Amino acid sequence: MNRLWLYLPLAVFFLLLGFAAYQLSQPKDEFVRSAMIGQPLPNFTLPAAMPGGQGVSASDFADGQPRLLNFWASWCLPCVAEAPHLDTLRDEGATIIGIAIRDRPEDIARFIGQHGNPYAAIASDDISAVQLALGSSGLPETFVIDGRGVVRYQHIGDVRAEHVPVLLAELRKAAR
Amino acid sequence: MMAELGLAALWLAAALAILQLVTGIWSMRAPELVAITGAVRPVTILQAVFAALSFTVLLYLFAVTDLSVELVAANSHTAKPLLYKITGAWGNHEGSMLLWVTVMALSGALIAGVEYRLPERTMQAVLACQGFVAAGFYAFLLFSSNPFARLPQPLAEGNGLNPLLQDVGLALHPPTLYIGYVGLSVAFSFAVGALVTRQVTPDFARAMRPWVLGAWVFLTLGITAGSYWAYYELGWGGWWFWDPVENASLMPWLAATALLHSVSVLAARDALRTWTLMLGVLAFSMSMLGTFLVRSGILTSVHAFAVDPQRGTFILILLAIYIGGALLLFALRAGAVAEGERFSVASRESALVVNNVLLTAILGIVLLGTLYPLLAEAFGERVSVGPPYFNLVGAIFALPMLAVLAIGPLLRWRRDSLQRISRPLIVLAAVGGAALVLTAVLFGVGFLPLAGLVLAAVLAVASVMPLSGRNLRRVPLAVWGMVAAHLGVAAALFGMASESAFTSERLVALAPGQATQVGPWQVRFAAVQPVAGPNWTALEARLEARIGTGAPVVLTPQARSFWAPAQQTTEAALATSWNGQLYAVMGGAADDGRWQIRLWWKPFVTFIWYGGGLIALGGALSLAGRVADDLKRRRVRARGARRRAQMVPA
Numbered sequence: 001m002n003r004l005w006l007y008l009p010l011a012v013f014f015l016l017l018g019f020a021a022y023q024l025s026q027p028k029d030e031f032v033r034s035a036m037i038g039q040p041l042p043n044f045t046l047p048a049a050m051p052g053g054q055g056v057s058a059s060d061f062a063d064g065q066p067r068l069l070n071f072w073a074s075w076c077l078p079c080v081a082e083a084p085h086l087d088t089l090r091d092e093g094a095t096i097i098g099i100a101i102r103d104r105p106e107d108i109a110r111f112i113g114q115h116g117n118p119y120a121a122i123a124s125d126d127i128s129a130v131q132l133a134l135g136s137s138g139l140p141e142t143f144v145i146d147g148r149g150v151v152r153y154q155h156i157g158d159v160r161a162e163h164v165p166v167l168l169a170e171l172r173k174a175a176r
Numbered sequence: 177m178m179a180e181l182g183l184a185a186l187w188l189a190a191a192l193a194i195l196q197l198v199t200g201i202w203s204m205r206a207p208e209l210v211a212i213t214g215a216v217r218p219v220t221i222l223q224a225v226f227a228a229l230s231f232t233v234l235l236y237l238f239a240v241t242d243l244s245v246e247l248v249a250a251n252s253h254t255a256k257p258l259l260y261k262i263t264g265a266w267g268n269h270e271g272s273m274l275l276w277v278t279v280m281a282l283s284g285a286l287i288a289g290v291e292y293r294l295p296e297r298t299m300q301a302v303l304a305c306q307g308f309v310a311a312g313f314y315a316f317l318l319f320s321s322n323p324f325a326r327l328p329q330p331l332a333e334g335n336g337l338n339p340l341l342q343d344v345g346l347a348l349h350p351p352t353l354y355i356g357y358v359g360l361s362v363a364f365s366f367a368v369g370a371l372v373t374r375q376v377t378p379d380f381a382r383a384m385r386p387w388v389l390g391a392w393v394f395l396t397l398g399i400t401a402g403s404y405w406a407y408y409e410l411g412w413g414g415w416w417f418w419d420p421v422e423n424a425s426l427m428p429w430l431a432a433t434a435l436l437h438s439v440s441v442l443a444a445r446d447a448l449r450t451w452t453l454m455l456g457v458l459a460f461s462m463s464m465l466g467t468f469l470v471r472s473g474i475l476t477s478v479h480a481f482a483v484d485p486q487r488g489t490f491i492l493i494l495l496a497i498y499i500g501g502a503l504l505l506f507a508l509r510a511g512a513v514a515e516g517e518r519f520s521v522a523s524r525e526s527a528l529v530v531n532n533v534l535l536t537a538i539l540g541i542v543l544l545g546t547l548y549p550l551l552a553e554a555f556g557e558r559v560s561v562g563p564p565y566f567n568l569v570g571a572i573f574a575l576p577m578l579a580v581l582a583i584g585p586l587l588r589w590r591r592d593s594l595q596r597i598s599r600p601l602i603v604l605a606a607v608g609g610a611a612l613v614l615t616a617v618l619f620g621v622g623f624l625p626l627a628g629l630v631l632a633a634v635l636a637v638a639s640v641m642p643l644s645g646r647n648l649r650r651v652p653l654a655v656w657g658m659v660a661a662h663l664g665v666a667a668a669l670f671g672m673a674s675e676s677a678f679t680s681e682r683l684v685a686l687a688p689g690q691a692t693q694v695g696p697w698q699v700r701f702a703a704v705q706p707v708a709g710p711n712w713t714a715l716e717a718r719l720e721a722r723i724g725t726g727a728p729v730v731l732t733p734q735a736r737s738f739w740a741p742a743q744q745t746t747e748a749a750l751a752t753s754w755n756g757q758l759y760a761v762m763g764g765a766a767d768d769g770r771w772q773i774r775l776w777w778k779p780f781v782t783f784i785w786y787g788g789g790l791i792a793l794g795g796a797l798s799l800a801g802r803v804a805d806d807l808k809r810r811r812v813r814a815r816g817a818r819r820r821a822q823m824v825p826a
Contacts (some may be wrong), residue, residue: 003511009454010503013461016547017496019554020468023487 008063034135034143036151042133046123049108055102056097056123064147066174068096068167070119073103074111076139082158083115089159092168099124101131101139104105142167146174179245182233183324185226186274189281190314192223193307195619196284200304204372213300220303223310224278224285228338231278234323238265244330246363247271247323253334256709269487270323272350275311276467278343279351279358283387283404284310287362293383293806294369301369302362309361312494320490343409353398353798355427357463359391360428363435367456368502371509376449381442384456386802388439392432399425400788411746411761413776415675415784418566423546424466427539431459434535436795437528445589447516447525450506451532457506461499462539468495520591527584533812534577541569571624578669581662582638600641608634621677628673635666653801661794666786674780685770695777697721697758700728704771712738714747715772717762721751731763733773757781 036042040125045057061067070086072079090096097120100108108122125131134143134151144153144167155163188206196219203213210736234247238261243249249270252261265271274324284306287299294302366384370376402425407415416422435455442450451643519525545561552559582604586597594601611633615626639662642655682694691700714734722728731749751758756779763772 006507006510010456010500010507012505013499014496016180017500019547019551020492020556023550024492 003109028133033156034151034154036133036135036144037154039151041149041151042130044130044133046099046130049098049103049106049122049124054121056099056121058149061098061145061149062147065095066144066146066152067120067136067172068094068171069135069143069145070096070098070140071101071125071134071142072140073101074107075103076101078158079111079140080115082140082160083118085159085161085164086118087116088161088164089167092164094168094171095120099125099130101125101128144170144174178233178237178242179324179326182230182237183322184316185230185233186324189223189226189230189277190311190318190710192219193281193314194313195219196223196307196600197304197311200300200307200399204300204304207297213296215518216300216303220288220306221285223307225283227281228277229276232720234271235262235265237324238262238271241334243289243334246325246327248421249331249334251334253711257710259344259347263377263531266350270317270321271430273313273317273321273355274353275308275351276325277317279354280310280313280361283355283359283362287365287387291383294366294381295375295559298366298369298373298375298380299711301372305365305368305505307358309365309498312497316487316490316494320487321658336401343405349398349401349405352394352401356391356393356395357399357425357428357460357466359387359394360460360463362387362391363432363456364460364502367453368505371453371502371505371513374509374512376442376453376513378443378446380807381439381452382802385436385439385443386799386806388432388436388456389795389799390803392429392436393792394431394801395432396788396792396795399429400785400792402471403788404785408748408750408759413681413748413759413761413774413778415781418545418561418563420469420546421466423542424462424469425544427546428459428462428466428541430535430539431455431462434532434539435459438532441525441528442516444519445519445525446620448520448529449513449516450510453510453513454506455532457499458539461495461502462543464491464495464499468492519589520596522587522592524584524587524589524592527580527587530580531577531584534573534580536772537573537602538570538577541573542566545569567624571627575627575631578635578665581665582631584789585642585658585662586638598731600638604634604638607637611774615677619677625673625677628669629677632666632670632673635669636663639663639666653804654798657794657796657798657801659794660797661791664787664790664792664794667783667790668785670781671783671785671787675778675784678779679781680777682775684773684775685766686773687768687770690770690776692773694758694775695756695779697722697775697777698729699758699773699775700722701771701773707734709736712736715762717760717773719749719760719773721758729758731758731760735762735764752782755779 041058041061043058046055048055061069068089072082086096096118098121100122103124105124108124131141136143136154138156140158142155142159143151144155146152152174153167155167159167196216199212199216199219201218203209207213237245237248241248241252241254241256241261243254247268248272251271252264256264266275283785284303287306288303291299345597363384366380366387370380402422403415406417407413407423435452435458438448438452438455442452454683468488545565548561549559573618583597583601587598588596597739611630612626615621615629621629639659643651643659680695682692684692688703689699691698693699698721700720703718704715704717707714707716714736716732716734719731719733720728721731729751731751733749734747736745736747737743746761748761749760751760756777759776759778761774763774765771
């Protein structure tokens, strides 16, 4: 009996090790999800990103039509990778509103010249205010906003080919 | 070429670690093979030489910013000051692991070079164990974290070092902590060696004690420095956050503190044999666990190293082998270690046992709190365990432990009675009562800080009592060490309780020219000006603080922008006086030309780190005393042997 006590530390250690091994084997969800899902858009008005363009405000989203809201920047490399898939989304009928983060008009123009312009409008958010208000912590990120201006879905990271049908389905869901 | 030299040295060191393991085991099996037994110590020393060479090469690569090396390119930048180029060598995963094994190899070499008190067989087992542990960490470096990997194309410029790490505190904090962590590997190997040979004697304890003391001193310094670094660099005004990585450094310290005291009981009274071995295994196990927690990314922490599940798996396997193996050996052999001497309830030993149990309980609480999110997540729940748990539950065990700490040193070894020490006990009770009345009536502080302040007063008086009635010139250094360390605990406790009870905080928006009040300080916001450093620019606020009509003290907190990598940091400004610190942080600008200024007045907060320093000093005094005693004993023995040799021919 007395001898068995000596095995206690070993047993405790392997129990802990088991938990740690289990934890390591689990895929890690590193994403910080927005708390704004299901909430109406925070009130905002942003100026156009390029001269002659059109600004964006929260009230624009309440006209009954669901939209994609895409946060991006000309300096963001994954945004280059995502550009062709945004084009596909537009061709499939999605309306995409772009918000350029901490960007310059001439850089935005150059980016669009090189990678195409999938956006119905591009606004400029110089201090990430709207981005932060939406609970987005990185670029690029894409939100599905329904026709009443409610945030319905958040896609973190660049949009890849396999995400296009997912986003289209979310848009259809938001239209119902 | 240099990077390849470093890598070659690392491979050689790894091979020598394996050779050390093989020759160690072989010479235990075949003590008559002098060629093998004689090789164990030289091989150990040679392993350290190559490890040190490898680390020196890494330092050189960082000093010259060799951007063809991936690690340098990812963590350094040509525009950094030279000091931070060099310290950048261990501000990353690979470099810090190389530092880790280098320290381990050097401590192994130190035992091989100077430790001759252990029985030779135990010594061989100890060195074999050191080689075995080191080999695993070399494999980890070589197969999953090569610090010398080259880039296919050299970069034109490096990525830079996290600006928070560009600080003198960081230059010293990790190496100090690592010497402590890894120094405990010596205690671990000693415990394993003793379990293998079943020789646990007071001589064994006397041989083990200086190594434990040395590691513990560095660990204490490392934790104290880390706490102060977090306090002034992170700009949150707190000095301990119960972050998993902080806990990872506290746990080995708690185990080492317990070990330090139990090894003394073993040395003085030949008691607590198995318990001492257990703690020896536990202390280094906690160090390795700490390493695992930081590197694997299974716990979320502010000390975010680049995390990689593959590395986590590697370290997990190493932990299973080393800790699991040592605990298995303990389970199989500890029963065979003969029971030590007995002692009565009222004795120095008993007090030390109670303290040991309470320290271990605190260790258990910290371990549980640190790993609880991990356990809960396995059952699908996400929780985080924070200060309310640690402070309250920790205090439940820490307060009685500190009370016993006040009384224990007054008791005699083996057998004593509370009647004999009734006079000092009455004095202590009177001090405690006076402190209670003073703090409760004058300031009306909450329960925990109140208990802390009262205990600090009692402990401060109690810690110097072992000196009373003695000729101070004849008090051994080890006793001075104990007094200093216990006084340090009292000082740190006083600082913690005072900070928690009396801190005043003010968050205000001020325009230049306006003033505010925090604690006794009148603080005037004089101006904002731009300043530039070697790799940053900053906005600096000029604050003039004064008490009453006294001379103003100028504080200049900054909001810094680093450009490599681009990052904003806040540099807190501190004004230290004998009775506390004024802490200022500059925030952002409001639209109307006002600036956010955050101010804290923290009475006696500095005592936390003075206390930590005093604890480490106590350890160092003790160590010096023990080593001096040992050298003296060795000289006396040598003289005796010489005399006997001279007498024989006559």
